[in-house]
Each structure stands twice: as C-alpha cells, then as structure tokens.
Amino acid sequence: MAVPARKTSKAKKRLRRTHQAIVKPEISFDETNGDYRRSHHVSLKGYYKGKQVIKRAQK
Secondary structure, eight states: OOOOSSOOOHHHHHHTTTTOOOOOOOEEEETTTTEEEETTSOOTTSEETTEEOSOOOOO
C-alpha cells in the first residue's frame, strides 16, 4: 500500500478546493404577479407556479 512520504500541509489541501466558487441565485420574472422570484421558491406575495399557496395577513 502506498504511503505519502510527508504530511500534506493545510495550505496545499486548501489549494485543491479552489474550484469551488460562489454562484449567483437563479432569479426569474413571475408573470402571475409581476414580481421577481428565485427558481423553485415561493414568491414574496405567496405564489408558486401561478397558484397562491400562502395567504398573507392584511396589515
């Protein structure tokens, strides 16, 4: 079985993880209420796939 000659330092291990990047959230325009929302999420007005799933309380 192969054994490494020296311990890999923390800096070398972190260099291997540099391909992980921050990605922007996917935002789409919702035609039913004219608002922007994230994909696969309920809009701020309570709509999901054109149907109202959450009723907001009136202030």
